[in-house]
Amino acid sequence: MKKPIYLDYNATTPHDPEVIAAMRPFFEEEFGNPSSSHYYGSKPKQAVARAREQVASLLNCQPQEIIFTSGGTESNNFAIKGCAAAFGHRGRHIITSQIEHPAVLEVCRFLETNDYDIAILPVDEFGRVSVDDVAAAIKPETVLISIMHANNEVGTIEPIAQIAQLAKKHDIILHTDAAQSVGKMPVDVNRLGVDLLSIAGHKIYAPKGVGALYVRPGLVPEKFMHGAGQEMAARAGTENVLEIVGLGMACEIAQRDLEKNMKHMQSMRDRLYAGLKKGCDPVKRNGHPQKCLPNTLSISFLGMAANRILDAIGTEVAASAGAACHSDTVKLSAVLEAMNVPLEWAQGTVRLTTGRGTTAADIDKAVQVICAAVKKIRPEG
Numbered sequence: 001m002k003k004p005i006y007l008d009y010n011a012t013t014p015h016d017p018e019v020i021a022a023m024r025p026f027f028e029e030e031f032g033n034p035s036s037s038h039y040y041g042s043k044p045k046q047a048v049a050r051a052r053e054q055v056a057s058l059l060n061c062q063p064q065e066i067i068f069t070s071g072g073t074e075s076n077n078f079a080i081k082g083c084a085a086a087f088g089h090r091g092r093h094i095i096t097s098q099i100e101h102p103a104v105l106e107v108c109r110f111l112e113t114n115d116y117d118i119a120i121l122p123v124d125e126f127g128r129v130s131v132d133d134v135a136a137a138i139k140p141e142t143v144l145i146s147i148m149h150a151n152n153e154v155g156t157i158e159p160i161a162q163i164a165q166l167a168k169k170h171d172i173i174l175h176t177d178a179a180q181s182v183g184k185m186p187v188d189v190n191r192l193g194v195d196l197l198s199i200a201g202h203k204i205y206a207p208k209g210v211g212a213l214y215v216r217p218g219l220v221p222e223k224f225m226h227g228a229g230q231e232m233a234a235r236a237g238t239e240n241v242l243e244i245v246g247l248g249m250a251c252e253i254a255q256r257d258l259e260k261n262m263k264h265m266q267s268m269r270d271r272l273y274a275g276l277k278k279g280c281d282p283v284k285r286n287g288h289p290q291k292c293l294p295n296t297l298s299i300s301f302l303g304m305a306a307n308r309i310l311d312a313i314g315t316e317v318a319a320s321a322g323a324a325c326h327s328d329t330v331k332l333s334a335v336l337e338a339m340n341v342p343l344e345w346a347q348g349t350v351r352l353t354t355g356r357g358t359t360a361a362d363i364d365k366a367v368q369v370i371c372a373a374v375k376k377i378r379p380e381g
């Protein structure tokens, strides 16, 4: 059976062959513990150090500012809970936004049950947080701001550098979840001016279950894992050498090929949008028209149910829904709700995301399949 065309690169990415090649020796031969001082520890130790350099180079920081984690979720938990615990004495007010991934929002909700005061900022129709809203939400007790760099569902890029200026002025720690932006656009921790930044390996062609947290020098969040002294004593546990090596290589490739990949993903995404607009109007694109990830197309089909479209195309195209429909009820994504996308559009929202492996032939076929399904299902109007 021919596999469906993959247009869900924001959910996860396939493993890059260069990543697999870099990891292979650590699977097959180099099993040593990087903390061992004998022969077997030496190559794994060097490999972890090299990976730290590769991640740091992509983010334009120093290797010692990178802590390896088990992924985007852990990096976000570490940053937010770690700062809440370490700096809670300075204040217990945290600012975040309505369109964060659950790996941020649920952490904040958890802290709320522990007497932290959480301000959840709204977004505009494009999914952008307003810098003025951030300024208005700041209180003397605000200790942390956590706003994502780019949204996973609609691709909107948030004004992090401007928020950073505010944070700096008020001496507030700033964290950003960059799980979706790293590898798809330039991400430089100094240009952004953030104190903490989360990344996830499986969004950049490395395996699932590995990630990293950038922590600005001088900032010491509470440890996320207590135990031995790995990761500069910030995150205990024997290093996941195999996957750390994969993440390092993925970052090296992301940096080396960024321009080429950005252009490619964007041209595939734009071809897809043009095809769908031509073939199955009325459609509506969600997210910011310019300040958007180059690969992300959140598209709504008027008066339709996203799950019916996905079911109809499922053997030929793999994509995600922006709304989950269960017979007579529709659960909209919190992101579309926050953007006030009208129900008749929101419930027919599909997220299509391109990647390095997407070809023009894939796009043309996907357009044909999606338009045929939409025409078949769309109620006569």
Ligand SMILES: Cc1ncc(COP(=O)(O)O)c(C=O)c1O
Residues within 6 Å of the ligand: 010, 011, 070, 071, 072, 073, 074, 101, 103, 148, 150, 151, 152, 177, 179, 180, 200, 201, 202, 209, 210, 211
């Ligand atoms: C914006 C964002 N943050 C965090 C995560 C969670 O990352 P992980 O799957 O590595 O835990 C994701 C994954 O979907 C994401 O898109």
